[in-house]
Amino acid sequence: MQDTAEMPDPASFVFATCQIGAEQALKREIAREWPDLRFAFSRSGFLTFKIPPATELPGDFGSKLAFARATGFCLGAVSGSSEIERADSVWRLIGERPVSDIHVWPRDRFTPGFRDYEPGMTGESIEIENLIRAQAASHGRNLSPSSNLQFAICNLQSFPESKRAGSSVISRQDPPCPPLRRGGEVDLIADVIIVTPDEWWVGYHRVHSIPSSWPGGFCAIELPPGAVSRAWLKMCEAVLWSGFRLKAGQRCLEIGAAPGGASQYLLSCGLDVIGVDPAEMDPAVIGNPNFRHIRKRAKEVPRKEFVGVDWLTSDVNLPPNYTLDAVKAIVQHSGVRLIGMLLTLKLVDWSLADEVPKYLERIRSWGFREVRARQLHHNRQEICVAASGFKIPGAKPLHAAGGRFRRGTKSSRKDAKTQRRRDAAIERMTKKTKDR
Numbered sequence: 471m472q473d474t475a476e477m478p479d480p481a482s483f484v485f486a487t488c489q490i491g492a493e494q495a496l497k498r499e500i501a502r503e504w505p506d507l508r509f510a511f512s513r514s515g516f517l518t519f520k521i522p523p524a525t526e527l528p529g530d531f532g533s534k535l536a537f538a539r540a541t542g543f544c545l546g547a548v549s550g551s552s553e554i555e556r557a558d559s560v561w562r563l564i565g566e567r568p569v570s571d572i573h574v575w576p577r578d579r580f581t582p583g584f585r586d587y588e589p590g591m592t593g594e595s596i597e598i599e600n601l602i603r604a605q606a607a608s609h610g611r612n613l614s615p616s617s618n619l620q621f622a623i624c625n626l627q628s629f630p631e632s633k634r635a636g637s638s639v640i641s642r643q644d645p646p647c648p649p650l651r652r653g654g655e656v657d658l659i660a661d662v663i664i665v666t667p668d669e670w671w672v673g674y675h676r677v678h679s680i681p682s683s684w685p686g687g688f689c690a691i692e693l694p695p696g697a698v699s700r701a702w703l704k705m706c707e708a709v710l711w712s713g714f715r716l717k718a719g720q721r722c723l724e725i726g727a728a729p730g731g732a733s734q735y736l737l738s739c740g741l742d743v744i745g746v747d748p749a750e751m752d753p754a755v756i757g758n759p760n761f762r763h764i765r766k767r768a769k770e771v772p773r774k775e776f777v778g779v780d781w782l783t784s785d786v787n788l789p790p791n792y793t794l795d796a797v798k799a800i801v802q803h804s805g806v807r808l809i810g811m812l813l814t815l816k817l818v819d820w821s822l823a824d825e826v827p828k829y830l831e832r833i834r835s836w837g838f839r840e841v842r843a844r845q846l847h848h849n850r851q852e853i854c855v856a857a858s859g860f861k862i863p864g865a866k867p868l869h870a871a872g873g874r875f876r877r878g879t880k881s882s883r884k885d886a887k888t889q890r891r892r893d894a895a896i897e898r899m900t901k902k903t904k905d906r
């Protein structure tokens with residue numbers, strides 16, 4: 471639903487923000503997922519679309535869009551020749567909507583990585599946010615005392631640091647439970663996108679997922695001192711976005727692990743990490759007793775090395791289908807039963823963005839029932855895929871064949887037997903690997 475019940479004046483536009491360079495991919499994705507939307511106005515990194523009359527658009531329409539960093543309903547551009555007038559215009563556009571907080575963020579200015587450019591908040595956007603917040607009371611608004619950003623960070627830091635001996639802990643952040651709520655209510659957030667210093671656009675959205683609680687979809691984490699690569703940020707954001715609960719003592723296989731920023735993050739979560747990469751690992755990682763380096767290409771590693779791993783992460787600088795071939799060979803080994811995977815797929819050419827649905831379908835065909843993609847804040851020309859809910863393809867859940875009180879069909883009994891045999895094989899092989 472489009473929140474029409476509470477909205478005095480339902481919006482007839484939506485907005486989406488993305489990294490510079492992803493606009494065409496996002497437009498084509500919107501044409502595919504929401505074909506009724508009509509492209510309206512855009513600047514690099516900021517797009518708007520018209521919702522045709524009588525079209526119902528769900529509030530979480532953005533969750534289907536891998537290339538949108540933030541989405542919402544759009545109320546238009548503010549007017550005013552000074553910042554004070556524009557801040558006043560923000561509140562007039564928001565009108566009677568019962569927003570509990572406000573997200574203010576700048577449009578991206580350059581491609582991520584261009585001359586070290588990193589998308590994110592700027593001093594200017596923070597000043598504008600302060601100005602808009604300062605005017606809230608005079609418009610009869612009572613915003614949450616902490617900004618949503620602080621609220622999200624509090625949630626992210628709600629768990630104690632991993633105390634595992636020997637782990638090279640830099641910092642420990644656990645994923646929050648989606649969607650972030652305050653007092654049981656899902657937040658309605660006012661959005662202000664600083665397109666240029668004197669052109670601000672206003673909208674609103676409901677918090678429906680973890681990244682929709684982050685202003686602008688920016689994951690406000692910082693590279694800690696001692697991190698060996700920015701892949702630390704990518705892995706941390708991937709874990710937070712996916713909501714995957716990594717538990718100390720679980721095993722993770724990292725394909726494309728060198729120099730080791732992502733492995734460092736995983737080790738800081740208390741995981742045992744097997745890093746597969748023909749390149750050299752950083753001494754800070756290789757010296758960790760919970761890390762094992764297999765200095766080979768993924769395809770050269772004997773499959774038995776992968777038995778008993780719980781998680782698989784991959785960040786190889788190869789085109790997506792090569793990465794997926796390597797991953798498939800691992801997940802289809804009879805001794806491997808993963809809880810989940812976080813895969814970085816490099817879009818070596820932007821035209822590959824159109825293939826994303828096929829990549830996700832390919833991963834589903836291996837037995838992963840939950841498969842999602844997002845171009846993370848810390849991604850460059852690449853996307854992150856989170857896959858979980860593994861089940862041997864073709865095996866029917868027992869309840870589907872008649873529940874626990876019936877014997878089920880011949881084929882469901884066979885599926886259950888295959889599953890049991892596979893579990894027993896994994897157990898035996900895991901024991902052997904651990905004993906080595």
Ligand SMILES: C[S@@+](CC[C@H](N)C(=O)[O-])C[C@H]1O[C@@H](n2cnc3c(N)ncnc32)[C@H](O)[C@@H]1O
Nearest residue numbers: 701726727728729730731732767768785786787
């Ligand atoms: C983007 S870097 C990985 C960064 C790393 N995840 C980190 O945390 O620092 C890509 C890596 O993929 C590795 N690579 C390329 N092809 C590979 C393959 N077939 N198997 C394993 N690693 C591979 C490269 O050697 C390179 O170190």
